Amino acid sequence: MLAILAKDLRIELRTREGVSSLAVLGLLVLLVFQFAFPERPTPEAAAAALWLAFVLAGTIGAQRTFLLERENACMHGLVTAPLDPAMIFVAKMLGNVVILTVLQFLVVPLTVVFFDVAPTSRLGWLAVVCFLGNVGFSAVTTLFAAISVRIRAREVMLPLLVLPLVSPLLIAAVQASARLLGDGSAAEVSVWIQVLAAFDVIFAAAGWLLFEYVVRE
Amino acid sequence: MKRLGSWAGPGLPWIVGPGMLGALYLIFMVVPTERVQGIVQRIFYFHVPAAWAAFLGFVVVSVASALFLWSGRAAYDRVARAAAELGMIFCTLVLLTGPIWARPIWGAWWTWDPRLTMTVILWTIYAAYLLLRSFGGADEAVARYAAVLGIVGALDIPLIMISVRLWRGMHPSVIGARPGEGGLADPSMRFTLFYTGLCFVLLFVWMLLVRLRVLRVEDEIEAIHRRIHPA
Amino acid sequence: MDHFPYLFSAYAIVWIVLFLYLLSLDRRGRRAERDLEELRKLLQAKAVK
Numbered sequence: 220m221l222a223i224l225a226k227d228l229r230i231e232l233r234t235r236e237g238v239s240s241l242a243v244l245g246l247l248v249l250l251v252f253q254f255a256f257p258e259r260p261t262p263e264a265a266a267a268a269l270w271l272a273f274v275l276a277g278t279i280g281a282q283r284t285f286l287l288e289r290e291n292a293c294m295h296g297l298v299t300a301p302l303d304p305a306m307i308f309v310a311k312m313l314g315n316v317v318i319l320t321v322l323q324f325l326v327v328p329l330t331v332v333f334f335d336v337a338p339t340s341r342l343g344w345l346a347v348v349c350f351l352g353n354v355g356f357s358a359v360t361t362l363f364a365a366i367s368v369r370i371r372a373r374e375v376m377l378p379l380l381v382l383p384l385v386s387p388l389l390i391a392a393v394q395a396s397a398r399l400l401g402d403g404s405a406a407e408v409s410v411w412i413q414v415l416a417a418f419d420v421i422f423a424a425a426g427w428l429l430f431e432y433v434v435r436e
Numbered sequence: 437m438k439r440l441g442s443w444a445g446p447g448l449p450w451i452v453g454p455g456m457l458g459a460l461y462l463i464f465m466v467v468p469t470e471r472v473q474g475i476v477q478r479i480f481y482f483h484v485p486a487a488w489a490a491f492l493g494f495v496v497v498s499v500a501s502a503l504f505l506w507s508g509r510a511a512y513d514r515v516a517r518a519a520a521e522l523g524m525i526f527c528t529l530v531l532l533t534g535p536i537w538a539r540p541i542w543g544a545w546w547t548w549d550p551r552l553t554m555t556v557i558l559w560t561i562y563a564a565y566l567l568l569r570s571f572g573g574a575d576e577a578v579a580r581y582a583a584v585l586g587i588v589g590a591l592d593i594p595l596i597m598i599s600v601r602l603w604r605g606m607h608p609s610v611i612g613a614r615p616g617e618g619g620l621a622d623p624s625m626r627f628t629l630f631y632t633g634l635c636f637v638l639l640f641v642w643m644l645l646v647r648l649r650v651l652r653v654e655d656e657i658e659a660i661h662r663r664i665h666p667a
Numbered sequence: 668m669d670h671f672p673y674l675f676s677a678y679a680i681v682w683i684v685l686f687l688y689l690l691s692l693d694r695r696g697r698r699a700e701r702d703l704e705e706l707r708k709l710l711q712a713k714a715v716k
Contacts, residue, residue: 362588366581370572379567380585383560384592387599394603414599421591429584432505449693453686457679464675646689649696653703660707 223310228317230287238321241276245326248272249333262401265334266393272326274356274389277319278378281360284311285368308361308430312423315357323349336400344408345399351415352392358422359384365433388418448642452635459632467628479537481628485636486529487555492640493523494558494590497565501586504579510655513579516586517569518647522640524562530555550600557596561589 252268253260327349331337360381367377395411398404463481496519504512534552535545546552565585572578 359588362584366568366584369577370568370581372571376568376571379564383557383564384588386557387592387595390599390603410602414595414602417598418595421595422588425588425591429505429587432580432584435580449686449690453683453690456682456686460675460678460682464671464678642693643689646693646696649700653696653699656703656707660703660710663710 221310223307224313227310227314238318241280241318241322242325244279245272245276245322246329248275249326249329253333260334260336262334262336263393263397265330265336265400266396268334269326269330269396270352270389270393272330273319273323273352274382274385276322276326277315277356278360278381280318280322281315281357281364281381282367282374282377284315284361284364304431304434305427307434308365308426311365312357312361312426315361316353319353319357320350323353331400334400341399344405344412345396347412348392348395348399348408348415351412351419352388355388355415355418355422356385358419358426359388362422362426362430362433365430388415391415391418448638448645452638452642455635455638459628459635462624462628462631467624476537476540479533481632483530483533483537484629485633486526486533488633489636489640490523490526490530490555490558492637493519493526494562494593496644497523497586498590501583501590504583505587510579511652513583514648514651514655515644516583518644518651520562520565520569520586521647522643524559524566526636526640527555527559527562531559548604550597550604553600553604554596557600558593561585561592565589 249268249272252264252271256264327345360377363377363380363384367373367380370376391411391414395408395415398408398411459481463478467478467481469475469477497516500512500516500519503509504516534555538547539545565582568585569578569582572581
């Protein structure tokens, strides 16, 4: 399992294809958002832009999860290896989490600068929200990237499958971030963090259990 | 399922057909007009039962999906597929009848009320499910993918419910508590609602059986085809 | 507001049309199933020969 994760990360480190294109894409979304909000931006707008950039770049990035395996017919080797499919899921999901974390390290500071918000006192909580949002999103996209890579029209199918399912995650993450970037109370944020944590647990478990049925040949 | 079909099949249309006529008679001729909302409130007797049928569709999809993954029998897959198609129809009916009522009562076609938000998210999940099936073709693997989506979609429902409630619950509500539902003062109103609901559920079952038969025949033709021309 | 009978009749007609359509679909589905069953028996008889 660790070997798969290490392999994927090594490819990424060598080529930097994924992260660099995602970073530029995230930057572009933030820019477009700026053009759409001509007046003085609010923390709500900043949170919305942050998570939109994350979701758009993340969905496109997740397409790549299994693409390399597909192109080189390695998936067959992976599946037939004496390895629990659930482990492949975990490795692939962690790979996505790492790449998206890098993306967040770029997008979050840019949001802070572009939208002129200052989360000074609550940086830790913002990191928690970002991490939980990242894990839940990666769990869902990894599971469905494995599906979409095997059917026609996969570029359209992945967002179509993923976006409705992550809507509760998106609502929770945007609401929590808006309060952290603005001036919400800790109690308000903790409710949303609970929703995010529940989402993460449910979908990581679902991916763990159901991945076997997706990759079975 | 086949046994249920042959048992309920011939009789069911003759319960649903006249039953629905009775429902229409109740809705338009018997039930008193709601005092505050006027005649447009009668759309509730279509709107709410359609929502029940849509929700029932979702339950059937997820249960059949789980059974399919567990047993691998194609019959469960057909049930899930037929239920998703019907659920989509009823969900669309809910989303169409809602705004017709909301416009004169709320003053807006659409608001981001928790229930509306949830219904529209469920609709998009149904849409994704059906698109997955139509893009994927008749491949056996696609049935498994769809089943995974059916199960994951069901897991998502409680989270969607919680998050849309919290989301709107923290905002000042523009309209106030949704009127009508709790306020079915007249017992004949409540009776009409439940009676129509029963009719809609039976209609759902009937349509499900009809659709299932077509899917089964398609599968068997495919099997015979493969036997004659083993490609 | 005395036009409810009209409203009722309009809806009733729509429903009856829809009902008859569904009924015909049901019948045709049944016939297709029967035909298929016969076809399968024929095929089996042929295979035995």
